[in-house]
Amino acid sequence: MKTYFTIVQYAPNPHREEYFGIGLIMVSPESGEVIVRFSRNRINRINNALNIRKSSLLESAIKKLELFEKAPKALDVKQLEYLSAYENGVIRFTHPKPLVFDVAAEASPSEVMAERFDRLYSKLIDDGHETRSRALRGQEPGTVFRKYAKKYRELGARLDICYKFASDGFEADTLIPDITVDFIGGNGAIYCGNFIDLKLQPATVQKNIAETQFLYKVLLSLFDGEREHMQPACKIIIDDSQLADKQAKQAMHSIERSVNGEPYTLQRVPDMKRYVESVYEEVKARNVEKFTSWIKKQQFKPIPENRQCSLDEF
Numbered sequence: 001m002k003t004y005f006t007i008v009q010y011a012p013n014p015h016r017e018e019y020f021g022i023g024l025i026m027v028s029p030e031s032g033e034v035i036v037r038f039s040r041n042r043i044n045r046i047n048n049a050l051n052i053r054k055s056s057l058l059e060s061a062i063k064k065l066e067l068f069e070k071a072p073k074a075l076d077v078k079q080l081e082y083l084s085a086y087e088n089g090v091i092r093f094t095h096p097k098p099l100v101f102d103v104a105a106e107a108s109p110s111e112v113m114a115e116r117f118d119r120l121y122s123k124l125i126d127d128g129h130e131t132r133s134r135a136l137r138g139q140e141p142g143t144v145f146r147k148y149a150k151k152y153r154e155l156g157a158r159l160d161i162c163y164k165f166a167s168d169g170f171e172a173d174t175l176i177p178d179i180t181v182d183f184i185g186g187n188g189a190i191y192c193g194n195f196i197d198l199k200l201q202p203a204t205v206q207k208n209i210a211e212t213q214f215l216y217k218v219l220l221s222l223f224d225g226e227r228e229h230m231q232p233a234c235k236i237i238i239d240d241s242q243l244a245d246k247q248a249k250q251a252m253h254s255i256e257r258s259v260n261g262e263p264y265t266l267q268r269v270p271d272m273k274r275y276v277e278s279v280y281e282e283v284k285a286r287n288v289e290k291f292t293s294w295i296k297k298q299q300f301k302p303i304p305e306n307r308q309c310s311l312d313e314f
Contacts, residue, residue, distance in 0.1 A: 001103045003028045003113060004096040006080050007124055008065065010043060012052040014089040016204055020046050021125050022091075025065070025080065026099070026117050031109055032074035035117045038062050039125050049143065051162050051180065058090050141195035141239035141272070142182045148276040149183070155276070158283045159185040160291045165215070179215045182237070183279070186294035187287050189232035190223050192216075193267065193279070196238060196255065198248035205251045209258065212236055216264040233282075234264035239272065 008023035023038035040062075047054060068075045080096035099120070103112045146162055149155050164180040184192035194212045198205060216234040223232065236255055242248050259266045269275040282288075 001028065001030060001109055001112065002098060002100045003116070004077050004080060004098055005117075005120060006084060006096045007094045008038070009092050009094065010046065010058060011090055011092070012046055012050050012055075016200075016207075018200070018204065019092065022046075023062070023065070024117070024121050024125050025068070025075070025093075026113070026120070027075050027077065027080060027096075028109075028113055029077060031113075033110060033113060034068050034071075034075045035114065036066050036069050037117075037121055037125075038066070042125065051164070055090055061091050140197045140199070141237070141242070141269075142197070144239070144272050145182055145195060145276060148273055149279075152276065152280045155280045155283065158288050158290060159183045159191075159279075163291060179211050181212075181215070184291040185283060185288040186223065186291055187289060190219050190291075191233045191283065191286065191288045192219070192291070193235040193237050196236060196251070198238065198242040198251045202247060202251070206254070209236070209251075209255055213258065213262075213264070216262075220263050232263065233286075235267040236264060237267045237269060240268055240270045 003026050005024060005026040007021045008025065009019035010022040011017065011019050020042070022043050023036070026035045027033070043058070046052070077096055080093070083093040084095040086093065099116065101112065101116055103109050142162070149159075149161055155161075161183050162180060163184045165178060181192050181194040184190070194215075196205065196208055196212065200208070213236070216236075220232055220234060236259060238252055238255065243252060255266055
């Protein structure tokens with residue numbers, strides 16, 4: 001019996017171009033049977049791990065695809081090939097692959113197809129059986145930092161942890177980039193930090209570095225601490241445990257060169273637990289308060305027209 005299958009992949013953040021398998025579709029040209037299954041548990045784990053809100057576009061697409069099982073006209077291979085050329089920014093489909101298996105005379109083709117589908121689904125989609133990605137195991141530096149930070153209640157009272165900027169929340173004469181930082185607070189000047197995950201694809205790493213630097217440029221142009229005679233502390237943070245391979249070292253050296261002479265700094269972390277403790281002690285010493293509270297009391301420093309920040313600079 002010959003069947004074809006395609007994997008449905010989900011991009012929680014389309015700008016990063018990182019896709020996770022969340023569903024499987026299998027069709028049989030011989031019987032016209034179609035099996036469709038999605039792992040909503042996996043989708044939820046991905047969204048929670050990356051602090052992504054539920055996507056109504058994704059949910060709508062899943063519901064439409066699930067209807068193929070009951071559609072009067074069976075889904076065929078040509079339609080799977082068409083889907084593999086389709087992408088809406090949130091989901092995409094792999095090119096259909098053939099899967100051939102024997103069906104004993106006494107066996108039901110539908111039952112055998114269902115059994116093979118379950119086996120393939122467990123291997124490719126189900127987190128309980130597949131090798132989980134490093135990010136979903138919670139081993140990315142920012143996630144590890146947040147886990148340790150939860151143990152310090154006062155740290156959470158003084159810093160916004162995993163804070164996502166929204167431009168419409170600021171009455172300033174420049175746009176704040178729509179970027180998430182791992183922690184941020186203020187007391188006369190900005191105090192913030194963002195981990196760069198060096199295990200991602202090189203293009204994604206470079207993009208994350210550029211976006212973080214751009215954000216810091218904008219923040220420091222708005223709040224430089226001059227009025228309160230405070231020094232800002234904006235940090236690009238690297239987990240030393242990621243520096244074992246050549247690609248990670250190259251990315252780190254790129255960051256070292258890019259921060260030279262800039263008002264933000266590179267922070268290397270050999271031990272995450274101790275680093276969280278040091279952040280805790282530093283925010284206490286500086287009397288830092290949460291950014292969401294501090295920002296309400298600030299006046300934005302005007303940016304000269306000839307010094308507007310642009311992402312193209314990086």
